[in-house]
Amino acid sequence: MKNQFCLIFVLSSLFWGCSKENLKPVIDSDLQTYYNAFLKEAQSRNKAISGTDGFILQFGSANGAIARTYPAENKIVVDSVRWKDVSASEREFTMFHEFGHLFLKRGHNIRTLPNGEFKSMMLTYEGMSNVESIHLYLGIRRKYYIDELFDENTAIPEWANLQFDPFPLTNSTRKLVASQDFDESKELSAYLSQFPNAQFKIPEKGILNVKLPKGDGFSLEPNKVMEMANVLPAKRNDFMKSNNYEIEFRYRLKSGTFKYLYSPNTYQNYAIFSHMFNPVSYKISSFIFYFRFSNYTINNDFNTVRLVRKGDFWSVYLNGKHLFYTDVWSADQANQLIFSIAGNEENAEFDLDYFRLYEL
Numbered sequence: 001m002k003n004q005f006c007l008i009f010v011l012s013s014l015f016w017g018c019s020k021e022n023l024k025p026v027i028d029s030d031l032q033t034y035y036n037a038f039l040k041e042a043q044s045r046n047k048a049i050s051g052t053d054g055f056i057l058q059f060g061s062a063n064g065a066i067a068r069t070y071p072a073e074n075k076i077v078v079d080s081v082r083w084k085d086v087s088a089s090e091r092e093f094t095m096f097h098e099f100g101h102l103f104l105k106r107g108h109n110i111r112t113l114p115n116g117e118f119k120s121m122m123l124t125y126e127g128m129s130n131v132e133s134i135h136l137y138l139g140i141r142r143k144y145y146i147d148e149l150f151d152e153n154t155a156i157p158e159w160a161n162l163q164f165d166p167f168p169l170t171n172s173t174r175k176l177v178a179s180q181d182f183d184e185s186k187e188l189s190a191y192l193s194q195f196p197n198a199q200f201k202i203p204e205k206g207i208l209n210v211k212l213p214k215g216d217g218f219s220l221e222p223n224k225v226m227e228m229a230n231v232l233p234a235k236r237n238d239f240m241k242s243n244n245y246e247i248e249f250r251y252r253l254k255s256g257t258f259k260y261l262y263s264p265n266t267y268q269n270y271a272i273f274s275h276m277f278n279p280v281s282y283k284i285s286s287f288i289f290y291f292r293f294s295n296y297t298i299n300n301d302f303n304t305v306r307l308v309r310k311g312d313f314w315s316v317y318l319n320g321k322h323l324f325y326t327d328v329w330s331a332d333q334a335n336q337l338i339f340s341i342a343g344n345e346e347n348a349e350f351d352l353d354y355f356r357l358y359e360l
């Protein structure tokens with residue numbers, strides 16, 4: 001790459017003289033696609049990008065960040081180690097953020113949208129003690145964030161309004177397909193044996209009581225829930241691929257922590273809400289959380305979670321309140337939303353009332 005650069009430099013010097021303006025950008029081939037994508041997004045918005053002459057985009061060490069911009073040198077350095085550990089969407093997010101610094105002269109912006117999500121992809125987590133969410137840069141959110149990158153006055157997107165409710169809940173038009181009611185008659189032991197540290201009992205008909213030791217967790221992906229609800233695997237896969245559906249379940253937290261996770265890919269988990277039985281003992285230990293809606297949970301009684309899928313979108317409700325809306329953007333959509341109950345810093349105990357699958 002260096003030799004090639006020299007050659008281009010020499011040739012251009014012969015024809016146009018030795019001025020800085022004639023320096024072609026020097027971009028690592030693995031990063032070229034992000035630079036091209038950025039220019040394309042700019043072009044589609046009629047934004048002229050200047051300052052690309054002599055621009056350098058290369059791998060190296062970014063001092064703890066995924067990438068770092070050096071405006072004086074017209075250079076962005078991408079951390080060759082950290083780059084390997086981030087998803088495709090996070091890579092684009094990171095590059096566009098840095099291009100925002102360098103080519104759009106944008107600084108950081110930590111303002112939030114009405115629903116608590118970040119307003120801008122020019123966000124930073126540095127020096128913030130009260131972060132309420134981590135950015136999601138997926139599907140409909142990606143488009144908004146790129147719009148906002150090029151135009152800070154971009155209107156607040158519909159999905160960021162608290163009143164937004166794309167699929168108002170209905171009880172009358174949904175059709176029960178499968179149900180796990182935790183009657184003693186239904187065989188659960190084979191399924192539950194995959195959680196060796198958890199203790200299960202059915203103290204009364206219709207309630208599954210679960211106890212977890214401190215530090216242990218219990219996660220149920222929607223397809224596992226289907227398994228639990230005695231829907232045959234083949235039928236389940238077909239059903240979840242081809243139908244609009246709803247999953248409803250009820251839990252009562254007695255101690256520990258409950259999280260409802262959105263897991264769009266193997267790199268990321270976001271808690272749409274966390275329910276802490278004893279918030280004082282609970283520390284937010286990482287940036288994986290999107291926990292704006294914790295105050296909608298009910299202690300010492302049952303909470304109802306409804307997950308509605310219509311077409312290419314999910315919507316999540318807690319106790320009738322709409323919380324979260326996102327694209328079904330992975331082929332493996334069954335694994336995107338996970339019910340997770342964990343004894344983070346204390347033993348956890350909870351009751352499950354039912355899991356139900358409805359056709360919409």
Ligand SMILES: [Zn+2]
Binds near residue numbers: 122
């Ligand atoms: Zn930055």
